[in-house]
Amino acid sequence: MVINFVLNNRKVQIDVCPARRLIDVLREDFSLTGAKESCGEGECGACTVLMDGEAVHSCMVMAGQLEGRSVLTVEGLMENGEFDTVQKAFMECQAIHCGFCTAGMIMSTKALLLKNPDPSEEEIRIGLSGNICRCSDYRQLVAAVKLAAKRLREGGLA
Amino acid sequence: MDYKYVGKDDVLYDTGEKAGGEAIYACDIKLPRMLHMKLISSPIPHGIVKNIDASEALALPGVEAVLTADNTPQTLYNRARVRASEDVPDQETLFTNHVRCVGDRIGAVLAETLEIAEKAVSLIKLEIEELPYVTSPQQALFSDVVIHEKDQIIRPEGVHYGDYEEDPGLELVQHTKTSRMHHLAMENHCAVASYKPASKEMEIWTGTQSNFGARSVVATLFGLDMHKVRVYKTSMGGSFGSKQEMILEPLAACGSIKTGRPVKLWLNRHEVMSQTICRHPVDAVLKGKFTPDKRLTAIDLKVLLDAGAYQTVTPDYCGSMSKKLSWVYDLETVEYNPVAVCTNTPVTGSYRGWGGPETCFIMETFMNMAARRFDMDPIELRLRSILKPYATSTIGNFSLGNLPLEKTILKGKEAFRWDERKAACASQDRSGRYVKGIGMAIATHTSGYYPRRPDWGTVVLKMEEDGTVSANLNVHDHGCGSRIAMKKIIGEVLSLDPAKIAVPEADTLYNAIDNGCYTSRSVYVLGRAVQDAAEELKSLIFDYAAEMLGCEKERLACEDECVYRMPLRTPDGRGVTLEEPIRLSYSDIAYYAADHGQGALFVSHTYIPLSNPGPAMADFAEVEVDTYTGICRLTDYVSCHDIGKAINPEICKSQIGSGVQNGAGMVFCEELKIDPKTGFYTNASLEKYHVLRAPELPDVKAIFVEDADENGPFGAKSIGEAAFVPVAPAVLEAVNNALGAEFTSLPVTPERILRFLNGEDYE
Ligand code: FES
Numbered sequence: 001m002v003i004n005f006v007l008n009n010r011k012v013q014i015d016v017c018p019a020r021r022l023i024d025v026l027r028e029d030f031s032l033t034g035a036k037e038s039c040g041e042g043e044c045g046a047c048t049v050l051m052d053g054e055a056v057h058s059c060m061v062m063a064g065q066l067e068g069r070s071v072l073t074v075e076g077l078m079e080n081g082e083f084d085t086v087q088k089a090f091m092e093c094q095a096i097h098c099g100f101c102t103a104g105m106i107m108s109t110k111a112l113l114l115k116n117p118d119p120s121e122e123e124i125r126i127g128l129s130g131n132i133c134r135c136s137d138y139r140q141l142v143a144a145v146k147l148a149a150k151r152l153r154e155g156g157l158a
Numbered sequence: 159m160d161y162k163y164v165g166k167d168d169v170l171y172d173t174g175e176k177a178g179g180e181a182i183y184a185c186d187i188k189l190p191r192m193l194h195m196k197l198i199s200s201p202i203p204h205g206i207v208k209n210i211d212a213s214e215a216l217a218l219p220g221v222e223a224v225l226t227a228d229n230t231p232q233t234l235y236n237r238a239r240v241r242a243s244e245d246v247p248d249q250e251t252l253f254t255n256h257v258r259c260v261g262d263r264i265g266a267v268l269a270e271t272l273e274i275a276e277k278a279v280s281l282i283k284l285e286i287e288e289l290p291y292v293t294s295p296q297q298a299l300f301s302d303v304v305i306h307e308k309d310q311i312i313r314p315e316g317v318h319y320g321d322y323e324e325d326p327g328l329e330l331v332q333h334t335k336t337s338r339m340h341h342l343a344m345e346n347h348c349a350v351a352s353y354k355p356a357s358k359e360m361e362i363w364t365g366t367q368s369n370f371g372a373r374s375v376v377a378t379l380f381g382l383d384m385h386k387v388r389v390y391k392t393s394m395g396g397s398f399g400s401k402q403e404m405i406l407e408p409l410a411a412c413g414s415i416k417t418g419r420p421v422k423l424w425l426n427r428h429e430v431m432s433q434t435i436c437r438h439p440v441d442a443v444l445k446g447k448f449t450p451d452k453r454l455t456a457i458d459l460k461v462l463l464d465a466g467a468y469q470t471v472t473p474d475y476c477g478s479m480s481k482k483l484s485w486v487y488d489l490e491t492v493e494y495n496p497v498a499v500c501t502n503t504p505v506t507g508s509y510r511g512w513g514g515p516e517t518c519f520i521m522e523t524f525m526n527m528a529a530r531r532f533d534m535d536p537i538e539l540r541l542r543s544i545l546k547p548y549a550t551s552t553i554g555n556f557s558l559g560n561l562p563l564e565k566t567i568l569k570g571k572e573a574f575r576w577d578e579r580k581a582a583c584a585s586q587d588r589s590g591r592y593v594k595g596i597g598m599a600i601a602t603h604t605s606g607y608y609p610r611r612p613d614w615g616t617v618v619l620k621m622e623e624d625g626t627v628s629a630n631l632n633v634h635d636h637g638c639g640s641r642i643a644m645k646k647i648i649g650e651v652l653s654l655d656p657a658k659i660a661v662p663e664a665d666t667l668y669n670a671i672d673n674g675c676y677t678s679r680s681v682y683v684l685g686r687a688v689q690d691a692a693e694e695l696k697s698l699i700f701d702y703a704a705e706m707l708g709c710e711k712e713r714l715a716c717e718d719e720c721v722y723r724m725p726l727r728t729p730d731g732r733g734v735t736l737e738e739p740i741r742l743s744y745s746d747i748a749y750y751a752a753d754h755g756q757g758a759l760f761v762s763h764t765y766i767p768l769s770n771p772g773p774a775m776a777d778f779a780e781v782e783v784d785t786y787t788g789i790c791r792l793t794d795y796v797s798c799h800d801i802g803k804a805i806n807p808e809i810c811k812s813q814i815g816s817g818v819q820n821g822a823g824m825v826f827c828e829e830l831k832i833d834p835k836t837g838f839y840t841n842a843s844l845e846k847y848h849v850l851r852a853p854e855l856p857d858v859k860a861i862f863v864e865d866a867d868e869n870g871p872f873g874a875k876s877i878g879e880a881a882f883v884p885v886a887p888a889v890l891e892a893v894n895n896a897l898g899a900e901f902t903s904l905p906v907t908p909e910r911i912l913r914f915l916n917g918e919d920y921e
Pocket of ligand 1: 095096097098099100101102132133134135136344395396637
């Protein structure tokens, strides 16, 4: 099946089985390995990407659902060699350790902040509850989301 | 002491590649002609494979080969053997016809894609004769089921000093149980192997804790020359001990040798849970004796460890537990008798802390119970029995270093506001829905191998022409900043921005042989080696600078990536002469060294540690129990950690946070449950295996005691494993304190809490 969609702001076309998982399309067909697979059942969030601005588990989305949609992965965030606001906040708050959850966390954060630009601590923790980070108690992650939210509200690069 | 880079959080290195999704983990590697491997696993707990019909699988387009016990080496090995000279039990083969647990490896399919390999595995017809099986060590001890001809039950030597029976003290006894746990490193295990038949060269990419261990197992099993086996440590998505055994590397290597093509073996979460390792369930009976003034003087501990289908590290694990017995309390008598038993259940093995958390859980749950029996404050009870600074470990006879246990406890107590909270808990209204409780636990850990096994760190440092520095050492970063720590140490010595220092991951071709990232030794041993090597490099740089400036080396100093000739002192030694300081950049010196043909700015250094300080820890937990649902919530946590010097403070805090997540999870929910009818898990997926997530955790307050160790780099001691050690007993005590209960086995699930609240049997 031929599918047209937008991947990291570029139009792309693929010919794949509609049941192929988005994570495989990204990692295998486009060699975009930033999204990671860990649980394969939508529980851990490591494979989170944005689809039309909504966070989705790319292990749970099938290629057949992609037609006409816009997918954004962590590789699509940098602009002109510059990290975006969320990436920068994660780095500055030392919210990145082994890094395996990072791409998913960053994408979940982006989705959260698109919906709710000024989340409370509790809303942030609930917003990240679909993403597991085993390297921390989430303190630095929560701080990173807060910092990113603040900067975005002040007019930073989304 | 204040440093420029060490102990500072304001500079960021390395995380950009992770933020940008560029970091390459083993699972991201794709090589030309690469095949994918899928394991054929036993569906039953014990049996003999009589026949494997792979004809349909082999007929599937894209299938390259099917490996089984019949066409692969049948050499017995131990996945945990880091060097071929190590004496550990050999029970495992690459693939087996005698399957000993669900998930045991019968064979593997190699195919062009993972999907084809998976399909092919489903087409394989297995004929297996079922054998009787045992699913618990208690059962195994009294059964005639033969899992292994040799070493099915091992009774390691244990520890015996003093005479427990003779001690006249007041005796208390407690039975504790900890459960099987999954490490849940977010990255599933993966190894990529590429064997080139013409040159007989093997390359392996893996997120391992010991690439020399991986090389040793692979070279030994397949008779390869070690210099032709090159193992690269890739970025690693966490380990927590799960990647310190050589599980996948020999399998991928075997596939590559058999096909002459690169092979990738990447497990899914279910496979990692069932086919790698999990944490040992430990059943312990501890007897302890107290003097009339409530000093703990003697213990008698019997532990039973379920090794699962193969012994692997379990006997060693028993030994590791024993050492940790004498590092907290001043005990005159220790009688320790462990038993390691194989069962027909998935293999248990290395887990963060290597026996330390188990020993701590046993001892601290006992001390908390003793405090209740004696109607004493648990802190007061501990202060009477703890070791003093510079105490000697009776086991191994070495100094535990400055060991500020008392200081750590008191500092943590104050930060937690223990007395205030204790009073609040005691006077709370218990008729409401929620009750609160507090608990604490203390511990120590290792900072290296000394004196258990010879240890060293070998480092090569060189300065490039532009004044940047490259290091070569066998470092395995788990994602907890060990490479960043090395950069800061070098940067501090040379006054060089750590961003200008390269510390690549371990690579067997270039690194000197090393013991790997075990026993939390990286910073204490390798970090010190790096510090000494940087001092040597500085000295070499000063040699050239002295020559260039025509002055004595003693007049030189470095700052901000330059070498300065300091003004001469006046003859009375008080003031300085009016001479201006002269400055050379590192780059000037590096070019001078190269251009004048006097050799490279290059040093190699080996550091041999003769110390192993125990970092002291005191952890304090507050838990709220919902008496309607039985659900517990960790509402506050303070961890006071004697770290000597925190080189990356924020990352160290994160390690503590990670330890709390894992340790509190151990108390509340984390357990791989075995169904006694199948010998297999009932919850081998993240949908069913629960961990604490962002909304369920408080902000953990990590506090450091930074009394420098004499030998650690800038005074640092270990943290990685230590952070996990005291968590579970502190949290468990908070639950017991809230409810007035005495839970001693884990996990304390909501069902058990409701049973307790209903006055039913809850253990
Ligand atoms: S950084 Fe390791 S899992 Fe989050």
